Amino acid sequence: MPVNLKPLTIDSIFPIKGISLGIAKAHIKKPNRKDLLLVTIAEGSKVSGVFTQNAFCAAPVFLCKEHLKNTSGIRALVVNTGCANAGTGEDGILKAKETCEAVSKLLSIEPHQVLPFSTGVILESLPIDKIRNGLPDALKNLDSSHWIDAAEAIMTTDIAPKAASRKIKIKDKEVVISGVSKGSGMIHPNMATMLSFIATDASINQILLDKLLKEVTGESFNCITVDGDTSTNDSFILIATGKAEHDEINQEDKSYEILRDAIREVAIELAQAIVRDGEGATKFITIQVESGLDNAECRKVGFAIAHSPLIKTAFFASDPNLGRILAAIGYAGIESLDITKIQLFLGNVLVVEKGGRAISYTETQGQEVMKHPEISMRILLNRGNANATIWTCDFSYDYVKINADYRT
Amino acid sequence: MPVNLKPLTIDSIFPIKGISLGIAKAHIKKPNRKDLLLVTIAEGSKVSGVFTQNAFCAAPVFLCKEHLKNTSGIRALVVNTGCANAGTGEDGILKAKETCEAVSKLLSIEPHQVLPFSTGVILESLPIDKIRNGLPDALKNLDSSHWIDAAEAIMTTDIAPKAASRKIKIKDKEVVISGVSKGSGMIHPNMATMLSFIATDASINQILLDKLLKEVTGESFNCITVDGDTSTNDSFILIATGKAEHDEINQEDKSYEILRDAIREVAIELAQAIVRDGEGATKFITIQVESGLDNAECRKVGFAIAHSPLIKTAFFASDPNLGRILAAIGYAGIESLDITKIQLFLGNVLVVEKGGRAISYTETQGQEVMKHPEISMRILLNRGNANATIWTCDFSYDYVKINADYRT
The missing domain is CATH 3.60.70.12 (L-amino peptidase D-ALA esterase/amidase)
Incomplete structure (x- = not known):
């Protein structure tokens, strides 16, 4: 649904x-x-x-x-x-x-x-x-x-x-x-x-x-x-x-x-x-990328996350698998990205800073955010004034089912 | 397996x-x-x-x-x-x-x-x-x-x-x-x-x-x-x-x-x-992109196909959903691509030419190729001498299962 x-x-x-x-x-x-x-x-x-x-x-x-x-x-x-x-x-x-x-x-x-x-x-x-x-x-x-x-x-x-x-x-x-x-x-x-x-x-x-x-x-x-x-x-x-x-x-x-x-x-x-109403969607995900050099690089980061099958399946499982989000930010193709400056929030919870897991973060906090059907994340690149927001959904068994069956 | x-x-x-x-x-x-x-x-x-x-x-x-x-x-x-x-x-x-x-x-x-x-x-x-x-x-x-x-x-x-x-x-x-x-x-x-x-x-x-x-x-x-x-x-x-x-x-x-x-x-x-041994793989797919202007554009086309969840799920279903392959070639980002020159072969079967389905193609031919665990396709861009080969697998229920479960 x-x-x-x-x-x-x-x-x-x-x-x-x-x-x-x-x-x-x-x-x-x-x-x-x-x-x-x-x-x-x-x-x-x-x-x-x-x-x-x-x-x-x-x-x-x-x-x-x-x-x-x-x-x-x-x-x-x-x-x-x-x-x-x-x-x-x-x-x-x-x-x-x-x-x-x-x-x-x-x-x-x-x-x-x-x-x-x-x-x-x-x-x-x-x-x-x-x-x-x-x-x-x-x-x-x-x-x-x-x-x-x-x-x-x-x-x-x-x-x-x-x-x-x-x-x-x-x-x-x-x-x-x-x-x-x-x-x-x-x-x-x-x-x-x-x-x-x-x-x-x-x-x-x-x-x-x-x-x-x-x-x-x-x-x-x-x-x-x-x-x-x-x-x-x-x-x-x-x-x-x-x-x-x-x-x-x-x-x-x-x-x-x-x-x-x-x-x-x-x-x-x-x-x-x-x-x-995305095929097989069970979660609606808002990805806000902030403080980038320009809108284009914010969009690149947002879409790298939004396209990753690994992230989308983790969202389906309500699993705060943050490492996959970091990996996607890392391969988004942003030049001279200083990963130690990046902050990642899941809902209102700070989960990543200084290139690693935030000291204050607990798995329970992450799971609390992930269990809801509406999930937002904020990525602060902390290197400029541009922002972008991308919307996507998760990747479920039903996505595979719908697309394996579509023509038949 | x-x-x-x-x-x-x-x-x-x-x-x-x-x-x-x-x-x-x-x-x-x-x-x-x-x-x-x-x-x-x-x-x-x-x-x-x-x-x-x-x-x-x-x-x-x-x-x-x-x-x-x-x-x-x-x-x-x-x-x-x-x-x-x-x-x-x-x-x-x-x-x-x-x-x-x-x-x-x-x-x-x-x-x-x-x-x-x-x-x-x-x-x-x-x-x-x-x-x-x-x-x-x-x-x-x-x-x-x-x-x-x-x-x-x-x-x-x-x-x-x-x-x-x-x-x-x-x-x-x-x-x-x-x-x-x-x-x-x-x-x-x-x-x-x-x-x-x-x-x-x-x-x-x-x-x-x-x-x-x-x-x-x-x-x-x-x-x-x-x-x-x-x-x-x-x-x-x-x-x-x-x-x-x-x-x-x-x-x-x-x-x-x-x-x-x-x-x-x-x-x-x-x-x-x-x-x-790709996660959840049931098919091994070889994508040969030929006669492009340079290796980079051949790789772009190959990876656009290889990354498309729509194509990968269709392969999982053994469904020769060729339209999805055309769509991926079309959004691969190749400049001044003349789609009427492109030829697409599934195995040895010519399936697309002149911007549409080849007249000789029948659905039965496509299904015959798709039912095997090893599938190859050739895309001829017909605009140069460069080639590239990309290997990938399909996208199955088990991919979702493996990645929804990985950390637990």
């Missing part, structure tokens, strides 16, 4: 003016499950996106990048689960294009105004007929309140749907932000996440929306890992419909900051939800 | 003139097991070593590097299992020094003529009294034939002892090479391996011995991974006693090449033995 992931209630995810969501059962991989999502976006909305850095990026990612270059405005998203349409060569591009064409006909827009997304098994051909047949149902289902249905329709090995919402005030007008994401394995986003869509009715110009997206990504989806595998399909899309009735944000003023902070909150909640 | 690791027979590991090995039960972590090894080295022998790049390197590694700078010649190795003496600060250095002093007294040599090694749990203080008490037994036990006992005395989570031997001719004289190694988890050597000791009676000058060590390391111990964790204690020591009666090798001639090739064979056999 996901680690401390609260079940969603219908009234906790607010509708966004200008956004409608419709789902369908298209029988793409399994019968009788929600596996197709259509999102319509009001004319005049601004849309920004970041995508996987994986060289084997999926066909829909390739097409999304192309379509976002177009200036006539994105008017729809289409998402299927069950097939990633990745590692599919020319055939994959053709089928992603056909998906956009099918959507464009139903909505009377241009194909390049549609962004396509796919998630599921890699290296299998997209069942375009099933998608085409499912789209009319999704169209009929369109409704501004269908956020949780949308979260369910994009799940793969996810156990729980993931959505988050905030209401803020900008220039005295109410502004709403809602988002959904999916992801559980193959999680080590690089410039983006698995699939995440956040929309707001705020009004903001395109340049600032792009900037906001990058700022938020760096502090949310790019700070999580389940297994260190960067997906072929990672995409994070941010939509601003401009339907809230405030003046457009066109400089980095107080309004920009309020909006960015609220979107960051939603993005972090969604990113953490992915980790809480 | 280790994957296709043949049991050692006493007559398969040859004695080396000038080397004696003695073991003892010093009760360091567990009672009644071989856990202390003393190796004596004849005067005039040349010794070379490479060590972990982990910044949190263990106290004995620190001391080894110091002692190897000395010109009076290394005359003994002392190895304990059960405690890594890593992450132990000043106390660790003191106890490693005391270990060398104890050995030096018994053998009437200088403390800096002793190289100390430790392996086991990190962050615990070395039980120096137990080591001191065990050394006289190890001294009494010294014998040139005790190679397999030595391999057993350095094991931790290893299931099987690891040793290898070769006989060659140099300038018409018989030359013998024998070595032992240990390691099963925390295996991703960086410039060295867990613990590996190889000795030969060949005669070679120090500069060429150092060069030979580095050449061999790059093609053996630095090409393996079990879990991507670089240990704090990795050490690889090469000893040439010069007792074979050929003229000293002092240039990179035919004799140098014969010796290097034979030592490389022994080193590769030992490195592969570590992977075959």
Whole structure:
């Protein structure tokens, strides 16, 4: 079961003016499950996106990048689960294009105004007929309140749907932000996440929306890992419909900051939800790396710890095996690291200083911290002013089980 | 059980003139097991070593590097299992020094003529009294034939002892090479391996011995991974006693090449033995990356595959989940990678080309390759002339079990 992931209630995810969501059962991989999502976006909305850095990026990612270059405005998203349409060569591009064409006909827009997304098994051909047949149902289902249905329709090995919402005030007008994401394995986003869509009715110009997206990504989806595998399909899309009735944000003023902070909150909640629902996860682990020379080296240390199978299995066993954490810090590749300056805290307990175990530390203290489902650790490098926070989960028998069974 | 690791027979590991090995039960972590090894080295022998790049390197590694700078010649190795003496600060250095002093007294040599090694749990203080008490037994036990006992005395989570031997001719004289190694988890050597000791009676000058060590390391111990964790204690020591009666090798001639090739064979056999006995391993996987721009990028691709928990669990399930391999190639960080040029072979079966699944490929072919305990794959980048080979194992329930239980 996901680690401390609260079940969603219908009234906790607010509708966004200008956004409608419709789902369908298209029988793409399994019968009788929600596996197709259509999102319509009001004319005049601004849309920004970041995508996987994986060289084997999926066909829909390739097409999304192309379509976002177009200036006539994105008017729809289409998402299927069950097939990633990745590692599919020319055939994959053709089928992603056909998906956009099918959507464009139903909505009377241009194909390049549609962004396509796919998630599921890699290296299998997209069942375009099933998608085409499912789209009319999704169209009929369109409704501004269908956020949780949308979260369910994009799940793969996810156990729980993931959505988050905030209401803020900008220039005295109410502004709403809602988002959904999916992801559980193959999680080590690089410039983006698995699939995440956040929309707001705020009004903001395109340049600032792009900037906001990058700022938020760096502090949310790019700070999580389940297994260190960067997906072929990672995409994070941010939509601003401009339907809230405030003046457009066109400089980095107080309004920009309020909006960015609220979107960051939603993005972090969604990113953490992915980790809480990480494949086989039993613990949610926060790794704070502090007082480094720069953010990059703090992230290196954080991810070295977060990727270590030895550390992740020790967390699964609730075993404060601190030596493994030290080993990971030591191989993180930080230049001229003075290990005698490093301090390591497990929860609030100082466990390492001066290159060895803290004299005050007792095994009982460590075990007390480790037995909880939420564990935090702080690593002080004591050589600068930069910080980074990374979120990850443990490594359990179920991770092996899920991934040994996934295709069957 | 280790994957296709043949049991050692006493007559398969040859004695080396000038080397004696003695073991003892010093009760360091567990009672009644071989856990202390003393190796004596004849005067005039040349010794070379490479060590972990982990910044949190263990106290004995620190001391080894110091002692190897000395010109009076290394005359003994002392190895304990059960405690890594890593992450132990000043106390660790003191106890490693005391270990060398104890050995030096018994053998009437200088403390800096002793190289100390430790392996086991990190962050615990070395039980120096137990080591001191065990050394006289190890001294009494010294014998040139005790190679397999030595391999057993350095094991931790290893299931099987690891040793290898070769006989060659140099300038018409018989030359013998024998070595032992240990390691099963925390295996991703960086410039060295867990613990590996190889000795030969060949005669070679120090500069060429150092060069030979580095050449061999790059093609053996630095090409393996079990879990991507670089240990704090990795050490690889090469000893040439010069007792074979050929003229000293002092240039990179035919004799140098014969010796290097034979030592490389022994080193590769030992490195592969570590992977075959990798924690929880059920498959031995060879990853050949070919036609890259340089060796570094081939290694990057190989290790991206070898470190992916998703790929390793799929191998455990005998599932030809090729999409995960493509994803790993895609996130390996290779610049300007043209994925349409890449060819992927599983065994002899072409499975990927032109950015997608090969038309000739069938799932049955993939399953046929995957069901064997020895699996090889070839990735052709088709953009240069460099190659690299990486060896790894799969990721099973038992990996989680072993590492969730290790300290208890």
